[in-house]
Amino acid sequence: MESAADLQDTASLTLKFEFNPKLGIDNPVLSLAEDHDCSDLGSLERPRFCLLSKEEGRSFGFHLQRELGWARHVVCRVEPGSSAQRQGLREGDQILGVNNHVVEHEDSEVVIRHIQASGPRVLLTVLAQHAFDVARALQGNDALLCPTLGPEVRPRLCHIVKDEGGFGFTVTHEHRGSFWLVLSTGGAAERAGVPPGARLLEVNGVSVDKFSHNQLSRKLWQSGEQVTLLVAGPEVEEKCRQLGMPLAAPLAEGWALPTKPRRLHLEKGPQGFGFLLREEKGPDGRLGQFLWEVDPGLPAERAGMQDGDRLVAVAGESVEGLSHEETVSRIRAQGSCISLTVVDPKADRFFSMVRLSPLLFLESTEVPGSPQDTCSASLVETKDPPVEDIAMPPVPGGSRQCFLYPGPGGGYGFRLSCMASGPCLIISQVTLGGSAAQAGLQRGDVILEVNGYSMGGENDLERLKQLAEAEPPLCLKLATRSPQGLEAWIPPGSGKDCALASDLL
Numbered sequence: 001m002e003s004a005a006d007l008q009d010t011a012s013l014t015l016k017f018e019f020n021p022k023l024g025i026d027n028p029v030l031s032l033a034e035d036h037d038c039s040d041l042g043s044l045e046r047p048r049f050c051l052l053s054k055e056e057g058r059s060f061g062f063h064l065q066r067e068l069g070w071a072r073h074v075v076c077r078v079e080p081g082s083s084a085q086r087q088g089l090r091e092g093d094q095i096l097g098v099n100n101h102v103v104e105h106e107d108s109e110v111v112i113r114h115i116q117a118s119g120p121r122v123l124l125t126v127l128a129q130h131a132f133d134v135a136r137a138l139q140g141n142d143a144l145l146c147p148t149l150g151p152e153v154r155p156r157l158c159h160i161v162k163d164e165g166g167f168g169f170t171v172t173h174e175h176r177g178s179f180w181l182v183l184s185t186g187g188a189a190e191r192a193g194v195p196p197g198a199r200l201l202e203v204n205g206v207s208v209d210k211f212s213h214n215q216l217s218r219k220l221w222q223s224g225e226q227v228t229l230l231v232a233g234p235e236v237e238e239k240c241r242q243l244g245m246p247l248a249a250p251l252a253e254g255w256a257l258p259t260k261p262r263r264l265h266l267e268k269g270p271q272g273f274g275f276l277l278r279e280e281k282g283p284d285g286r287l288g289q290f291l292w293e294v295d296p297g298l299p300a301e302r303a304g305m306q307d308g309d310r311l312v313a314v315a316g317e318s319v320e321g322l323s324h325e326e327t328v329s330r331i332r333a334q335g336s337c338i339s340l341t342v343v344d345p346k347a348d349r350f351f352s353m354v355r356l357s358p359l360l361f362l363e364s365t366e367v368p369g370s371p372q373d374t375c376s377a378s379l380v381e382t383k384d385p386p387v388e389d390i391a392m393p394p395v396p397g398g399s400r401q402c403f404l405y406p407g408p409g410g411g412y413g414f415r416l417s418c419m420a421s422g423p424c425l426i427i428s429q430v431t432l433g434g435s436a437a438q439a440g441l442q443r444g445d446v447i448l449e450v451n452g453y454s455m456g457g458e459n460d461l462e463r464l465k466q467l468a469e470a471e472p473p474l475c476l477k478l479a480t481r482s483p484q485g486l487e488a489w490i491p492p493g494s495g496k497d498c499a500l501a502s503d504l505l
Contacts, residue, residue, distance in 0.1 A: 045131050047096055047145060050087040050124045051248050053355075056286055060084050060122065064095070064112065073103065073111045075126070089124065094132040096146035097125030099250045099360070100154065104146055116318040119357025123248045147243045149251060155201065155232040157252040157354065157361075160192040162225045169194065171216065177209040179216060181231065193255030195233035201247055202230035205354040226258070228354055249354070254361040259347040261312060261358035264303045268336035274298035275305060277331070279324040282310060283345060284352050289319060289327050291342065305340075310348050312358055313341035320357075329434060399448055402439040403473040412436055412474060416447070425455055427478075441478070449477035 052060040061082020065074045073095040078084050096104050098114035099122065115122055125146050127135070135145055160167050168187020173179045179200040183190045200208055203219050204227060211219070220227060232240070232247045240247050254260070266273060274295035281287050289311040294300050311319060314330040316339065322330070331338055343351065343358050351358045404412050413434020417426045427445040430436050447455050451474065 045135065046244065047125050047127045047147060048088065048093075049245050049248075050084070050089045050126060051121070051246050051250075052083045052087055052089070052124065053121045054083060055120075060115075062089055064108070064115075073108060074129070089126065090128065092129040093126040094129060095124055095126055097123075097148065099123050099248075100148055102144055102146045102148060104144060113317055116320055117313070117357055117359040118250055119320070119351075119360070120355050121248075121250050123246070123250045147245065149236070149239060149245070153236050153239050155230055155236055155247055155249070155252040156193055156195065156198075156255045157228065157230055157249070157257065157356070158189070158192040158194050158255045159228045159258050160188050160194070160226065160256075163188050167220070167227060171200070171213070173213050173216075176212055179208060179211075179213075181229075189229075191256070194229065194231055197234045198231035199233075199237055199247070200229060200231055202249060202354075204228050205249075205356075228257075228350075230354075249356055250360060252356075252360075257350075257361065259344070259350055261341050261343050261347060261362050262304060262309075263362065264300075264305055264340045264342060266299055266303050266338050266340065268338075269299050271295075271298060273338070274300040277311065277324070277328065279327075282348060284349065286352070289322075289324065305342070306344055308345055309342040310345075311340060311342055315339050316341070318357070318359060326431075329431070333437065399477055399479050400440070402436075402441060402476045402478060404435045404439045404441075404476065405472045405474075406435065414441055441476070446479040447476055448479055449475075451475050 054060050059079075059082070061079035062075050062084040063077040065076035075084075075089055075091055075093040075095065078089055078091055095111060096102065098111060099118055101114050103111045103114060115124075127145060132145070135143075139145070165184055165187050168184040168189035168191075169181040170184075171179050172182060181189065181194060181198050181200055183194060183196060200216075202208060203216070204223060206219065208216055208219075230249050230252060237247065239245075275291050276293040278290050278292055279287065280290055282290070291305055291309045291311060292307050294305050294307055311327065313319060314327065315334055317330070319327050319330065331340075341359065341362060347358060406412060413431035414427055414436035415429040417428035425447040427436075427441055427443055427447070430441050430443055449455060
């Protein structure tokens with residue numbers, strides 16, 4: 001029988017993981033994946049664009065693999081029948097861009113945040129793995145392969161309110177699904193930012209690419225006194241045509257929108273933060289985290305928080321899909337100064353209608369103003385707080401001990417990576433605000449002992465699973481992280497063999 005070493009010329013070794021939810025360990029399974037056929041390289045040298053969508057409570061249907069020490073974002077699995085599969089995303093694709101953000105040289109956490117912040121729709125720019133490797137060899141690692149649109153060359157999301165002249169445009173069309181707007185000078189559409197000669201793409205979040213002229217007229221009439229249009233000017237159409245890029249809603253910039261998300265900056269005062277965070281269903285039936293019982297006169301109210309606001313981000317990171325406990329942990333991790341992004345019920349309904357995340361339209365230049373603008377509030381939970389974790393001081397010899405207790409969900413808040421080239425367990429991910437983070441674990445730390453048992457053997461993962469069932473606390477002896485970063489723990493030439501857990505997105 002041929003060994004894996006015998007097959008190195010024709011196959012690549014892939015390390016896959018099955019997740020242990022209690023300890024956060026990914027159990028490795030080695031598999032051989034044949035090298036890609038390079039005969040179709042010419043057709044794949046140009047990046048592809050995949051516009052994905054998802055329903056409430058569902059995923060886009062792909063897994064993003066993270067590789068330690070490599071700035072690569074690899075699609076390691078595509079779910080059958082998912083939006084990802086229907087839109088042509090393939091296993092092995094390298095993600096170069098998320099919407100209009102170039103992510104080639106970003107950390108995996110940044111890529112995941114961009115995808116999560118995109119809401120129910122996201123545009124991925126990808127390149128097949130063998131084409132990516134060839135492009136890197138030819139152009140170097142610092143070259144950017146991802147095409148982007150300029151700041152003024154993007155589709156526009158325009159909200160138009162009728163005046164005495166109506167919406168201020170008429171529609172021309174060539175065939176089903178192809179519509180252009182002719183603007184009235186000084187009319188409502190022009191004032192709302194619709195560019196001259198704009199192509200109409202969506203009405204109130206619904207694509208018109210299959211509409212007849214009568215269907216479009218009926219949709220506009222049903223909108224009543226106001227309508228939200230996704231449009232693209234002639235220069236945007238031409239630029240996207242040259243790039244092969246779809247005129248996608250997640251690329252849009254907002255013009256004259258009726259409402260926007262609000263970023264609240266709070267500093268804890270003597271009476272705390274002064275609001276209640278509660279998980280419940282909103283008016284549209286979606287489960288979310290809502291802010292209630294805002295105490296009059298306390299900093300939360302002064303920061304602009306209102307009863308019924310939906311929380312959409314903590315410190316700029318989306319909380320979509322997080323449990324109540326995870327959301328509370330993220331807020332707590334900010335300490336006495338927190339930044340919350342919220343939408344009121346009107347904004348919540350608007351962004352739900354257009355099927356876009358409010359975080360796509362958050363002013364990136366918005367920063368806290370004067371001290372009077374930075375306010376505080378008391379965080380009141382509906383759950384009991386988790387047990388405090390204990391971080392012990394470093395022990396001699398460049399190592400330290402940490403004691404961990406399970407969090408509210410029963411997990412310890414970290415994941416492990418196993419080196420395929422040798423027996424070495426590395427902390428590959430630490431959940432913000434979780435037990436591991438509070439105990440002082442850091443990404444890249446090497447595990448030397450668990451509950452007094454030395455690590456470094458072939459059965460480490462099996463032993464860890466058994467130890468996870470033992471009574472807490474979990475005692476870890478860790479090697480102090482090298483100042484040179486994670487790469488210091490990776491033996492030369494082993495980077496490709498060291499894969500982290502995949503994230504379902």
